[in-house]
Amino acid sequence: MNINDIKNYIKNFQNIEENQRSKLLIVLVANVDGETQNYDDYQNTSVLSEYYTLDEYENLSVSLKKLGYEVISYFNETDFIDAIINNKINRLRKKILVINSAQTGTYIGRKSLIPAFCEHFKIMYTGSNPYVVSLCRDKFHSNAILNNYLQNPMPTYLYSYAHGWIDNKSPQEGEKIIVKLNGESASIGLTKENVFIYYSDADIWLKNLSKKYNQPIIAQPFISGYEVELPIIVGKESIPLFAVGIKINNSEKIADNFLDYSIRFSHLYDFYNYDNYNIDIADKMKKDSQKAVKILGIEGFGRVDYRIDCSGRYYVNAP
Structure with missing residues (x-):
């Protein structure tokens, strides 16, 4: 598909969107640095790397308003959930469309909260369903699936402080690897120390890393x-x-x-x-x-x- 085909494809979406502007209330549920309060966090590598800056959020909000949409914003999931449950949003006047980027805290599966809530209350939302959102946040599971279908599979090993190497499979001694938190994104928990030549004595460091972030670790060959x-x-x-x-x-x-x-x-x-x-x-x-x-x-x-x-x-x- 060439650039003109892509432009025409996007234009079709624009034509559909123009007919819906007056019928929709856009609800932005987003974590924004300086606006989102009272969240669990990690030391050294903060979850703030997943949050919008205030400028980024305002660019999105202002752009939607310039297009003619009515926009309401919530800076954490709790306020949005409270607004729906207690009928603080007039859902009879316009259809709600939720655009969610919120993932407050450090618990596993947190980005699926709003999609799951919207499914339960039959509210439209953008993006994937709650299961797929959580699946794609799990590096080991999503890589295990893709490795069965893509032409260049990436060897991926899983380590947890409770069980060690899953199925006793680990990188080869002397192999250069990169290790990442299995359930995080935005480079949380990823420092220069996470790339090294693997020997089994590194398992102590991996155990401490897994325990510190309370989740498994994946290891993969490092691709230069x-x-x-x-x-x-x-x-x-x-x-x-x-x-x-x-x-x-x-x-x-x-x-x-x-x-x-x-x-x-x-x-x-x-x-x-x-x-x-x-x-x-x-x-x-x-x-x-x-x-x-x-x-x-x-x-x-x-x-x-x-x-x-x-x-x-x-x-x-x-x-």
Whole structure:
């Protein structure tokens, strides 16, 4: 699909959206730095990396209002749930459409709370259903599924402080690996220390990390080379947009660099159009992304991340 096809596809959505503006009340449920209060947090790598900045939130809110929508905002899930249960929103006047990015706290599955609540009260919402939201937040489970279907499976091992290596499967001694929190995103818990040459004596460190964040850890081979994010619109068709390359230190080839917490939180990275860098690999990743969102059941808008080695072999990258 070329750029004109993508523009026409988006235009069809715009035509549908224009006819719905007067009928919809947009409810933004979002965590915003400085506005969301009273949340559990981690030390050193805060959940704030998942939150909107005030500028980001205002850009979204103001854009929707400029389009002609009526917009109500809630900065945590509890206030929105209270408003629905106690009829503080007039649901008879307009249909509610919830746009949710809230995931307050540190508990596993937290981003599924609002989709599940909306399902129960038959409220429209954007994005995937609660099961798929939680599935895609679980790196081990989602990778285990995709590894059965995609052409370049990524070996993924699971470690927990309660059970050690699951099924006694661990990385090879002397293998360079990266370890990540199984249930987090936005580089939470991911520092430079998380990439190292594996030997079994590292299990003590892994146990402490798992216990500190109260969740399992995944380990994968570390892929030196490039990092790419591929956004995709998922409707009746799955339409991949251009592949977005990650640039660190002004270099497209980031080699042994990666988006650790400090780089992500401080925005010490930039983007470039990977389609212009290597269209052949980009097109292959787009086809795999279409397959991935279908297999996982993603709806609305999604993203599939990749690491690409120096030979051009690419792997789905757990977020």
